[in-house]
Amino acid sequence: GENVEQHPSTLSVQEGDSAVIKCTYSDSASNYFPWYKQELGKRPQLIIDIRSNVGEKKDQRIAVTLNKTAKHFSLHITETQPEDSAVYFCAASIRGGSNYKLTFGKGTLLTVNP
Amino acid sequence: EAQVTQNPRYLITVTGKKLTVTCSQNMNHEYMSWYRQDPGLGLRQIYYSMNVEVTDKGDVPEGYKVSRKEKRNFPLILESPSPNQTSLYFCASSLSTGANVLTFGAGSRLTVL
Numbered sequence: 001g002e003n004v005e006q007h008p009s010t011l012s013v014q015e016g017d018s019a020v021i022k023c024t025y026s027d028s029a030s031n032y033f034p035w036y037k038q039e040l041g042k043r044p045q046l047i048i049d050i051r052s053n054v055g056e057k058k059d060q061r062i063a064v065t066l067n068k069t070a071k072h073f074s075l076h077i078t079e080t081q082p083e084d085s086a087v088y089f090c091a092a093s094i095r096g097g098s099n100y101k102l103t104f105g106k107g108t109l110l111t112v113n114p
Numbered sequence: 115e116a117q118v119t120q121n122p123r124y125l126i127t128v129t130g131k132k133l134t135v136t137c138s139q140n141m142n143h144e145y146m147s148w149y150r151q152d153p154g155l156g157l158r159q160i161y162y163s164m165n166v167e168v169t170d171k172g173d174v175p176e177g178y179k180v181s182r183k184e185k186r187n188f189p190l191i192l193e194s195p196s197p198n199q200t201s202l203y204f205c206a207s208s209l210s211t212g213a214n215v216l217t218f219g220a221g222s223r224l225t226v227l
Contacts, residue, residue, distance in 0.1 A: 101159065
């Protein structure tokens with residue numbers, strides 16, 4: 001089955017700096033890679049996703065890049081703000097598959113210091 | 115309001131006392147899933163359902179049961195809870211496997227003594 005590795009497990013940055021979280025996956029058939037943000041005491045919520053036919057996607061201060069050959073994808077947050085502090089999860093799945101399963105990484109605790 | 119509703123939100127129980135955590139969604143979603151979240155282990159899938167009467171095991175199904183008799187409901191059953199099932203549980207749903215965007219419930223924190 002799919003295995004998703006996520007690094008680092010914790011990340012501390014100063015407000016205004018950039019943050020990068022990296023994930024690798026094992027199943028070359030995976031074609032959908034979402035990122036979820038979980039604030040303290042809250043439920044995970046989708047912040048951005050990318051499909052395997054795209055190499056990069058941006059949404060304001062957030063971007064995701066995908067390298068299918070190397071089987072890794074990354075989340076980039078620019079101009080970080082204290083409200084970006086949260087746990088971030090990457091995930092991988094085969095979109096539309098008959099045996100659909102979304103596998104999550106173990107999460108990265110991002111702390112943005114004012 | 116479109117949402118996934120879980121109950122109870124908090125529960126303390128004892129070893130061996132059967133319990134059910136309910137999950138209901140009002141978005142006519144086909145796909146529903148249960149995850150448990152433990153420190154350092156992330157979100158691990160317990161069971162999922164592609165549609166009514168179709169369920170399958172996730173990564174950590176031992177000690178759990180599910181059913182999907184109606185499209186909107188996907189209860190998680192712990193027949194004989196044990197302390198290692200102490201965890202934060204999330205139910206989630208999506209329109210279909212093609213849609214993929216998961217909407218999560220608020221979570222149910224379960225403690226088994």
